[in-house]
Amino acid sequence: MSDLTPHDDHGSAPARLGHSPVADSPHTLRVADTDPKAAKRAERQVASMFLLSMVLVVAFIVCYWTIDKSTNIYIPVFGEVGLMTIALGLTSGLSILLIGTAAIQWAKKLMPDVEVVQQRHEMVSPEDATAEAVANYERGKEESGFVRFPIIRRTLIGAMALFPIPLVFLLRDLWQSPVSGTLTPAEILSTTIWKKGERIVVDATYQPIKAADLPIGGLVSAVPASLPEVQEAEGNLNARGKAAIILIRMDPAEIVSQQGDGWDYQGILAYSKICTHVGCPIALYEQRTHHLLCPCHQSTFDLANSGNVVFGPAARNMPQLPIGVDSEGYLIAMDDFSEPIGPSFWERG
Amino acid sequence: MSTTSPVEKAGAATATYVDQRLGSNKFLARNLGKVFPDHWSFMLGEIALYSFIVVLLTGTYLTLFFKPSMVEVVYNGSYVPLKGIEMSEAYASTLDISFDIRGGLLIRQMHHWAALIFLAAMTVHMFRVFFTGAFRKPREFNWIIGVVLVTMGLLAGFSGYSLPDDLLSGTGLQIARGIVQAIPVIGTWAAFLLFGGEFPGTDFISRLYAIHILLIPGLILALVTLHLIMVFTQKHTQFPGPGRTNDNVVGYPLMPVYMAKAGGFFFVVFGVIALVGGLISINPIWIFGPYTPDQVSAGSQPDWYIGFLDGALRLMPNWESTIAGFTLSWNILIPALIVPGILFTVLGAYPFIEAWVTGDKREHHLLDRPRNAPTRTAFGTMAISFYVLLLVGGGNDIIATAFDVSINSIIWFLRITLFIIPPLVFVFTRRICLGLQRRDQAKLLHGYEAGRILRLPHGEFIEVHQPLSVKELAVITSKNDIEPLPVPEKADIDGVKNKKFKSHNRRAKLSRFFYGDNIPLPSAAEIEAGQAHVAHDAELEAPLAAYEDADELRRAHGGVLHHPGMAETNAEQEAER
Numbered sequence: 067m068s069d070l071t072p073h074d075d076h077g078s079a080p081a082r083l084g085h086s087p088v089a090d091s092p093h094t095l096r097v098a099d100t101d102p103k104a105a106k107r108a109e110r111q112v113a114s115m116f117l118l119s120m121v122l123v124v125a126f127i128v129c130y131w132t133i134d135k136s137t138n139i140y141i142p143v144f145g146e147v148g149l150m151t152i153a154l155g156l157t158s159g160l161s162i163l164l165i166g167t168a169a170i171q172w173a174k175k176l177m178p179d180v181e182v183v184q185q186r187h188e189m190v191s192p193e194d195a196t197a198e199a200v201a202n203y204e205r206g207k208e209e210s211g212f213v214r215f216p217i218i219r220r221t222l223i224g225a226m227a228l229f230p231i232p233l234v235f236l237l238r239d240l241w242q243s244p245v246s247g248t249l250t251p252a253e254i255l256s257t258t259i260w261k262k263g264e265r266i267v268v269d270a271t272y273q274p275i276k277a278a279d280l281p282i283g284g285l286v287s288a289v290p291a292s293l294p295e296v297q298e299a300e301g302n303l304n305a306r307g308k309a310a311i312i313l314i315r316m317d318p319a320e321i322v323s324q325q326g327d328g329w330d331y332q333g334i335l336a337y338s339k340i341c342t343h344v345g346c347p348i349a350l351y352e353q354r355t356h357h358l359l360c361p362c363h364q365s366t367f368d369l370a371n372s373g374n375v376v377f378g379p380a381a382r383n384m385p386q387l388p389i390g391v392d393s394e395g396y397l398i399a400m401d402d403f404s405e406p407i408g409p410s411f412w413e414r415g
Numbered sequence: 416m417s418t419t420s421p422v423e424k425a426g427a428a429t430a431t432y433v434d435q436r437l438g439s440n441k442f443l444a445r446n447l448g449k450v451f452p453d454h455w456s457f458m459l460g461e462i463a464l465y466s467f468i469v470v471l472l473t474g475t476y477l478t479l480f481f482k483p484s485m486v487e488v489v490y491n492g493s494y495v496p497l498k499g500i501e502m503s504e505a506y507a508s509t510l511d512i513s514f515d516i517r518g519g520l521l522i523r524q525m526h527h528w529a530a531l532i533f534l535a536a537m538t539v540h541m542f543r544v545f546f547t548g549a550f551r552k553p554r555e556f557n558w559i560i561g562v563v564l565v566t567m568g569l570l571a572g573f574s575g576y577s578l579p580d581d582l583l584s585g586t587g588l589q590i591a592r593g594i595v596q597a598i599p600v601i602g603t604w605a606a607f608l609l610f611g612g613e614f615p616g617t618d619f620i621s622r623l624y625a626i627h628i629l630l631i632p633g634l635i636l637a638l639v640t641l642h643l644i645m646v647f648t649q650k651h652t653q654f655p656g657p658g659r660t661n662d663n664v665v666g667y668p669l670m671p672v673y674m675a676k677a678g679g680f681f682f683v684v685f686g687v688i689a690l691v692g693g694l695i696s697i698n699p700i701w702i703f704g705p706y707t708p709d710q711v712s713a714g715s716q717p718d719w720y721i722g723f724l725d726g727a728l729r730l731m732p733n734w735e736s737t738i739a740g741f742t743l744s745w746n747i748l749i750p751a752l753i754v755p756g757i758l759f760t761v762l763g764a765y766p767f768i769e770a771w772v773t774g775d776k777r778e779h780h781l782l783d784r785p786r787n788a789p790t791r792t793a794f795g796t797m798a799i800s801f802y803v804l805l806l807v808g809g810g811n812d813i814i815a816t817a818f819d820v821s822i823n824s825i826i827w828f829l830r831i832t833l834f835i836i837p838p839l840v841f842v843f844t845r846r847i848c849l850g851l852q853r854r855d856q857a858k859l860l861h862g863y864e865a866g867r868i869l870r871l872p873h874g875e876f877i878e879v880h881q882p883l884s885v886k887e888l889a890v891i892t893s894k895n896d897i898e899p900l901p902v903p904e905k906a907d908i909d910g911v912k913n914k915k916f917k918s919h920n921r922r923a924k925l926s927r928f929f930y931g932d933n934i935p936l937p938s939a940a941e942i943e944a945g946q947a948h949v950a951h952d953a954e955l956e957a958p959l960a961a962y963e964d965a966d967e968l969r970r971a972h973g974g975v976l977h978h979p980g981m982a983e984t985n986a987e988q989e990a991e992r
């Protein structure tokens with residue numbers, strides 16, 4: 067440790083630029099350096115923090131065994147909170163924190179506060195080391211014959227380039243097309259389970275809907291009647307993610323335009339529920355303006371006007387589902403959506 | 416040597432045992448006394464490290480109970496409002512952690528808080544490194560590692576946030592999937608491969624789990640280790656001060672002071688995270704309910720570190736183009752991939768850009784004061800203001816409700832100011848820095864103003880200037896004056912045309928832009944003369960020391976200190992009148 071010099075002895079090291087003689091700022095002694103009583107006090111302080119830390123571990127154990135995990139307490143600002151979480155957090159947190167504060171107090175009050183100086187050395191290697199490295203490299207190159215045997219060199223490079231390819235192939239089956247590998251992702255994204263005659267049912271209750279059930283200004287989240295079976299068969303929520311719609315009803319006179327002639331039923335319109343921006347489901351509807359607002363990035367669609375984008379980052383209309391009624395007067399789909407629902411993608415066109 | 420206690424004897428024996436096998440004593444000899452400079456801002460990196468350790472510990476605990484599965488189960492735990500409801504096993508097990516495992520919620524909340532603190536500390540640490548120029552040679556590699564660490568941190572946080580499969584996390588994933596799907600050419604395939612088909616599918620949580628608990632933390636751990644090894648071998652930078660040069664390190668030795676302080680600080684960070692995790696609720700997933708792709712809660716917000724991306728998505732106009740039957744969703748590509756891509760690339764490349772522009776090839780171990788690199792500082796604040804505006808954009812719905820303004824006007828305001836405020840911030844910061852440089856120069860030449868007026872015997876008023884302290888002198892003169900690169904010659908003396916004139920000239924222009932307005936330090940002689948002159952002021956004032964209370968004296972004379980020599984003159988003048 068020869069290059070360790072206490073800063074105090076360092077005298078007047080020049081500032082980096084050496085413009086002016088810079089003496090070190092004088093080192094002031096702390097109370098605990100001069101007064102043995104103060105040092106004793108500091109020692110007691112540090113030790114009692116360690117002691118308290120141990121006591122808190124015992125408190126933690128007591129809390130763990132005695133508190134009922136379902137007990138809630140009310141604390142102003144924090145509100146209704148679980149007593150167990152708070153008690154365990156307080157006891158373990160404080161016991162850990164105290165170890166830290168004790169150590170820092172110890173360092174600050176009782177360990178030397180004299181800064182020391184160490185020299186730096188440039189990172190660059192000494193020239194002889196570099197020369198030796200180069201010599202070793204040259205020898206290795208020569209002995210391996212990397213230059214002398216060009217065919218080996220080239221085939222080596224080729225082999226190294228190709229060997230990761232199987233690894234990439236192995237990732238291919240992260241997904242397999244369900245219909246014996248014939249459908250592309252784009253094709254799958256372009257259809258939903260809606261089809262002509264599919265009944266429209268209320269989400270969650272799966273009740274079919276009659277036109278009279280829906281007042282003007284009302285909004286209902288709906289799904290295809292066959293969704294539960296499909297969900298059961300497929301074992302996932304994918305069909306739901308694409309088929310979810312909202313039904314809204316407005317005065318037919320207020321409908322400015324639709325995506326297809328007569329796609330409404332007596333002023334009832336069905337639109338996809340999935341935002342065409344990046345796919346959040348939407349159900350914030352303002353009946354006065356007929357605007358549908360996406361909570362994620364605030365794209366706004368005008369449902370009285372073909373679901374056009376009136377504001378926000380979405381680029382495409384909300385797709386509309388053509389609807390009608392069946393012989394019993396229940397709302398049904400007249401077809402699938404005429405375009406892919408949800409976010410755009412490359413092959414969408 | 417006082418290795419006398421049995422414990423120490425055992426320790427010494429162990430050290431010898433290990434040393435005979437690894438030669439470790441050489442390492443200890445070199446490093447137990449290694450000096451670490453001290454400054455509060457050096458603790459930012461420590462906070463990042465310690466909170467990462469807490470994340471590892473708490474995360475490992477969570478894996479004991481968390482089930483990364485999207486299989487639907489019926490919840491039957493002790494949280495009554497959700498009893499009997501179908502949900503994924505992932506969500507159900509997170510509820511169990513929160514309500515049925517004693518201390519489970521504490522650990523969950525600690526994990527989440529530690530993650531937030533980890534990212535915040537890394538970010539601020541990065542700012543410190545940037546504004547003090549600590550990224551300069553020889554530390555460029557470590558800067559790049561740092562930028563990769565921040566990126567990995569973002570991914571770690573986002574992947575963790577998405578695991579519990581509650582309504583909020585699922586919404587985040589849906590957005591992420593929409594972004595992946597928008598990638599040209601491979602988008603749909605990438606999304607299908609990642610998610611194992613359509614959204615949400617049944618594979619993604621378990622795939623994400625491997626990424627969250629193994630891949631990313633493993634990478635972060637490896638990079639952090641490398642990062643620290645480099646800090647260790649290159650030795651820490653230091654702020655300027657008396658006796659601190661570019662060739663030395665002034666600070667406390669590893670053993671005992673630094674060890675006690677840094678070790679203690681680990682426990683402080685750990686303890687504070689435990690307290691916060693115990694007291695302050697975070698991500699109460701039971702309120703949001705299980706995920707289903709057709710529901711969303713209004714006002715859903717991501718964690719803060721994702722906010723800038725969310726803001727960028729919100730502010731982007733709805734551009735989309737169709738070329739030859741293929742769709743390019745600029746409204747998604749620009750905010751989610753292109754802008755962040757540029758932001759992080761420039762960030763990573765910055766040390767090299769600056770070195771190229773300035774032509775500075777020296778090693779730097781003494782930190783810059785931000786004012787002494789005005790263009791860099793301005794560049795940094797500009798980037799921060801851009802980032803903050805995006806972050807504000809991410810909270811536009813909250814701002815709209817809180818201040819009762821329309822979301823549309825906030826978005827338009829931000830869309831426009833995003834291009835106005837950052838350049839303004841650049842200009843202002845640069846000005847402020849140069850102003851501070853001018854003030855430093857004045858201090859060197861004239862000392863600093865003591866705020867006292869002195870009237871000299873012959874009636875002249877002077878403002879008392881005081882010489883700078885040793886510390887101030889050292890700090891101010893630490894400035895690194897770099898000349899802008901010279902304008903290259905169009906042709907050399909023999910008339911041979913300089914083929915690289917254009918590129919060299921461009922670089923020289925950039926360099927002038929970088930350093931052109933620099934206010935150089937006065938010469939050593941000028942500083943000495945200035946300080947000597949100032950010292951003379953002090954001498955003039957010295958007789959005043961006789962008065963016990965200079966303030967009282969000043970008050971007596973209407974705020975002006977009179978040189979004691981004046982007393983008689985005054986009396987005479989008054990007598991004349």
Ligand code: HEM
Pocket residue numbers: 470471473474475477478481509512523526527530531533568571572574575576577578579627628631632635697698
């Ligand atoms: C590398 C930095 C890491 C970050 C930034 C991070 C962040 C997060 C976040 C924000 C959550 C959501 C917590 C919540 O429910 O509110 C989470 C969940 C989780 N993390 Fe991490 N994590 C990290 C590393 C780890 C590691 C190393 C492990 C395990 C060895 C782990 C295990 C888990 C588990 C099991 C969950 C799900 C359980 C739950 O949500 O309660 N994490 N993580």
Ligand code: FES
Pocket residue numbers: 341342343344345346360361362363364365378379380
């Ligand atoms: S997902 Fe609807 S606006 Fe972005």
